[in-house]
Amino acid sequence: MDVVWIGRGGQGAFTAAKVLGAAYSMREGGGYALAFPSFGPERRGAPVRAFTKLSEKPVSNRCEVSRGDYAVYLDETLFPGGSAAGAPIVSSREAVEGAIAIDARGIGEGIFGSPIVNTAMLGALARVWGGVSLDDVCEGIERVMAERHWERNKEAAGAAYDAAGDSL
Amino acid sequence: MDGGEPFMGHRACAGCGGALAVRIALKALGRRAVAVLPAGCMSAVGFNFPQLCFSNNAIISTFAGTASMMTGIAAGLRARGERDFKVVGFAGDGGTADIGIQALSGAIDRGDDMIYICYDNEGYMNTGTQRSSLTPYGARTTTTPAAGGARGNRLEKKNMLEIVAAHGIPYAATASVGYLRDYARKVEKAAAIEGPSYIQVLAPCPTGWGADPSETIDLAREAVDCGLWPLAEFEGGRLSLGAEPRDPSLLRAHLARQARFAHLTDGDLRRIEEGRDRRLDRMRGRAAKEEC
Amino acid sequence: MREGLRARGHIHGGGEVTRAFVSGNEALALGVRLAAPKVVCAYPITPQTTVVERLSEMVADGSLNAEFIYAESEHSAMSCAIGASAAGARAFTATSSQGLLYMAECLPYAAGGRFPIVMMNANRSVALPWNIYGDQRDSISQLDCGWIQAYAQDAQEALDLALMSYRIAERPDVSTPFMINLDGFSLTHACEAVDVPSPEQARGFLPPYEPEDAMDFGRPRNMGFSAGPEHNAFFKYREHLGILRARDAAAEAEEEFGRAFGRRYTGLVEEYMCGDADFVLITLGSVAGACRDAADRMRGEGVRAGVLRIRYMRPFPSAEIAEAVSGAEAVAVLEKDVSFGGTGTVFANVNSALYSAGARIPSSNYIGGLGGAPVSEGDACEIFRRMASGATGVRFIGMGGA
Numbered sequence: 001m002d003v004v005w006i007g008r009g010g011q012g013a014f015t016a017a018k019v020l021g022a023a024y025s026m027r028e029g030g031g032y033a034l035a036f037p038s039f040g041p042e043r044r045g046a047p048v049r050a051f052t053k054l055s056e057k058p059v060s061n062r063c064e065v066s067r068g069d070y071a072v073y074l075d076e077t078l079f080p081g082g083s084a085a086g087a088p089i090v091s092s093r094e095a096v097e098g099a100i101a102i103d104a105r106g107i108g109e110g111i112f113g114s115p116i117v118n119t120a121m122l123g124a125l126a127r128v129w130g131g132v133s134l135d136d137v138c139e140g141i142e143r144v145m146a147e148r149h150w151e152r153n154k155e156a157a158g159a160a161y162d163a164a165g166d167s168l
Numbered sequence: 169m170d171g172g173e174p175f176m177g178h179r180a181c182a183g184c185g186g187a188l189a190v191r192i193a194l195k196a197l198g199r200r201a202v203a204v205l206p207a208g209c210m211s212a213v214g215f216n217f218p219q220l221c222f223s224n225n226a227i228i229s230t231f232a233g234t235a236s237m238m239t240g241i242a243a244g245l246r247a248r249g250e251r252d253f254k255v256v257g258f259a260g261d262g263g264t265a266d267i268g269i270q271a272l273s274g275a276i277d278r279g280d281d282m283i284y285i286c287y288d289n290e291g292y293m294n295t296g297t298q299r300s301s302l303t304p305y306g307a308r309t310t311t312t313p314a315a316g317g318a319r320g321n322r323l324e325k326k327n328m329l330e331i332v333a334a335h336g337i338p339y340a341a342t343a344s345v346g347y348l349r350d351y352a353r354k355v356e357k358a359a360a361i362e363g364p365s366y367i368q369v370l371a372p373c374p375t376g377w378g379a380d381p382s383e384t385i386d387l388a389r390e391a392v393d394c395g396l397w398p399l400a401e402f403e404g405g406r407l408s409l410g411a412e413p414r415d416p417s418l419l420r421a422h423l424a425r426q427a428r429f430a431h432l433t434d435g436d437l438r439r440i441e442e443g444r445d446r447r448l449d450r451m452r453g454r455a456a457k458e459e460c
Numbered sequence: 461m462r463e464g465l466r467a468r469g470h471i472h473g474g475g476e477v478t479r480a481f482v483s484g485n486e487a488l489a490l491g492v493r494l495a496a497p498k499v500v501c502a503y504p505i506t507p508q509t510t511v512v513e514r515l516s517e518m519v520a521d522g523s524l525n526a527e528f529i530y531a532e533s534e535h536s537a538m539s540c541a542i543g544a545s546a547a548g549a550r551a552f553t554a555t556s557s558q559g560l561l562y563m564a565e566c567l568p569y570a571a572g573g574r575f576p577i578v579m580m581n582a583n584r585s586v587a588l589p590w591n592i593y594g595d596q597r598d599s600i601s602q603l604d605c606g607w608i609q610a611y612a613q614d615a616q617e618a619l620d621l622a623l624m625s626y627r628i629a630e631r632p633d634v635s636t637p638f639m640i641n642l643d644g645f646s647l648t649h650a651c652e653a654v655d656v657p658s659p660e661q662a663r664g665f666l667p668p669y670e671p672e673d674a675m676d677f678g679r680p681r682n683m684g685f686s687a688g689p690e691h692n693a694f695f696k697y698r699e700h701l702g703i704l705r706a707r708d709a710a711a712e713a714e715e716e717f718g719r720a721f722g723r724r725y726t727g728l729v730e731e732y733m734c735g736d737a738d739f740v741l742i743t744l745g746s747v748a749g750a751c752r753d754a755a756d757r758m759r760g761e762g763v764r765a766g767v768l769r770i771r772y773m774r775p776f777p778s779a780e781i782a783e784a785v786s787g788a789e790a791v792a793v794l795e796k797d798v799s800f801g802g803t804g805t806v807f808a809n810v811n812s813a814l815y816s817a818g819a820r821i822p823s824s825n826y827i828g829g830l831g832g833a834p835v836s837e838g839d840a841c842e843i844f845r846r847m848a849s850g851a852t853g854v855r856f857i858g859m860g861g862a
Contacts, residue, residue, distance in 0.1 A: 017651075018481065018651050021481060021651055021652070021653075022481035022651075022653070025481065025652070025653040026479060026481055026653055030653075032652070032653070033481075033651075033652060033653065034650055034651070034652050035650065035651040035652070036645075036646070036649060036650035036651065037649065039593060039645040039646075039649065039832060058614075059652070059749075060613070060614065060748070060749025060750075060752060060753070061749045061750045061752075061753045061837060062646045062647070062650060062746050062747075062749055062750065063750055063834055063835075063836045063837065064834060140481075143480075143481050144481060199677065199680070200677055202547075202675060204543075211686075212686070215682060215684070215685035215686050216685070216686050216687075216688065217685045217686060217687040217688075217691055218691070220682035220685055221682070222680070222682050223680060224680050225675040225676070225677065225680040225681055225682075225683075226680070226681075226682045226683070227543075227546055227675075227682070227683040227684040228683075228684035228685060228686070229539060229542075229543070229684070230535065230538075230539045230542070230565060230566050230569055231565075232535055232536075232539075232565075233535055233536055233538075233539025233540075233542075233566065234539075235536075236501075236531060236532075236535075236536030236537070236539040236540045236543070237539040237540060237542060237543035237546075238543065239501075239529055239536075239540050239543065240499060240501065240529070240539065240540035240541060240542060240543025240544040240545075240546075240547070240551070241543035241544065241546060241547045241675070242543075242547075243498075243499045243501075243527040243529060243540075243543075243544050243547075243549065244498065244499055244543060244544035244545065244546065244547025244548060244549035244551070244674075244675075245547045245548075245549075245675065246527070247498030247499060247526075247527065247544070247547075247549040248498075248547065248548050248549060248674075250677070253677065270532060270533060270536070271532070271533070271535070271536045271539065273532065274530075274531065274532030274533070274536055277532070278529070278530060
């Protein structure tokens, strides 16, 4: 199970990739995960990618994937339509044709007071995929993020988890 | 002074000022000093297996890394629970002012507890007398020849003392093997300081300077007496000068004793005298200002 | 302490083992903390920096009882580590690429002085052109400097090597510095779960460093001396024998490591389906995973493929390689370096090993991953196919033959 995260520099694509990896591999009886960013000069606002590879067996192939099982777009302007890098989940207020749309910005603005979308999109992915629970995601947040960020990110993941359930 | 001999059996040239600087400093510091020497005369003559000449713990450092290796040794000894020791470096002028200046600057910047002694024989003597940035104006070396139209080194000696002092080092001084008591006193003063200290000791090289081995001490004294090598101390950033030059007129005779200056014209000599006077004036001015 | 390094415990194998989801660099730093060096000195360089950052945090928060020294250059970092080791303290530093080359003068110095320093090197391309991404030209260029060289393939191995390296390097009959190599970014910056032994377990495996031949005020020593033509070869011969003994020391350390922590390592090489393989791809570092996936795929296509991962480039596993490929029809070496005007350096070493063992197996060389270029499972499959078609010679992946 490979996930490609697509966002803009500063949106936390790699953080989301890591939280998913931790959520999957750090739970009791969990599998294996590898999370990494696309390596290149990273500038705030420029398009960036990150990857989470999940498996029952150790993940030893460290190559980037051009097409994953899911492609999570943290910014709707980066969603390419038909040529998505996997089954697309898109952060968008409006419905998006051919993709599951989550109003992650709205969730972020409500919870953080700013358009932070990465953990919300992870919550949505967890619901759509079903391979990790919301509890796993919350555990992953604790493993990867600073304690002061736990509560609101868990809340954002939970809100998007519910919203994604409605859209399924 | 330690009564034992800390540095003996080495292969230094007769009349070596550097060997004297090392020996006297280690006698002043005692057996709990760890000597660190980069490539240069003193490591070349003192560490030839199986003839190892230091009674103290001693090591040859990387050429460019004298001060950083001193840092590591001090940290390593502290980690092993050792207290009441001093790491002392003996680097030549090239090892200090040229290739080792970055490591020296780094160690002073970190405030590392060490005594760094530059034995300044004003050139790369170990490799056969090439110019370093501490070679004085006019001196003939194998890379600043005095033949054809060339008249030796056309560049001024780098002002290493003030470069070091500008780091805000707790203690920095010049000394001369011509005044051994003064030198030993400064080494002892440095030893009492917790943090970095720097002593630049004039250490004539009869071989490279073109003088008789018996003249080392005289040359080292004269350099002070004629004002070419002012004895100075920076303590907590304040500069103080030793006694005024005994006889500035000695300068020309002093240079005449050294074959490396034999080719100098009257104009060269005037330039050296003027340079000395300017330097002394500036130092006097700074010392006076800081006394107020 | 960074959040990612906060690990939670569970009981495993009779001791408290924690799990953490961390990058290769962070895993290495956790391993270094367990090895408890007393002096850590380093100069930052991408992609090594997070090692230095984590270690400085550990020193600051007291979880690593060491002096952290801000070296003003890599040359000074290694000079400082040599000094600490000469004084009898366990020392650690880390570097990469240009930094490794900048300190290159100090590397044979540390090895010749028999100072068992451990250094992490984040494998990175070498200028020009400037490039911060992963290839192995930096460390491979330093094979002859007398250091043990190991190449990790994942974060767990990086952490485990941090512990094992000191045990191997410090064994008195080895007394040789140890370079742990992690592929830049693909290993240093990729995150995965690792098991972290407890400090108590680590202490049981790796006792404090107490050398008998360090500086000593009771019995002063003159170190780092000169030795002329009449004595030099004696020291160099002993140095060579010392690093060769790292083979046995690694085996011993891995045996004990397996007993203590339940993770098994396989010495200087690691075989994957080599036993009955007709075609063996020899490689090193973190690209081995993609190569194993390729071998699986080729097996599915009826090609008996195997992968031999070199874990240690020094001492070089000549006998192990010859043995592992003794039944093969052909071998290929995939490496992220090249000796310009020659071949890949690993290839040259492998060929020498095969020739010396009397093995006359066709061999070919694939240079890939330069400047961080990805080497995919598909690239590895292509190498297997070319081997099967009898190709030999040197080839730059995606470019052409040479």
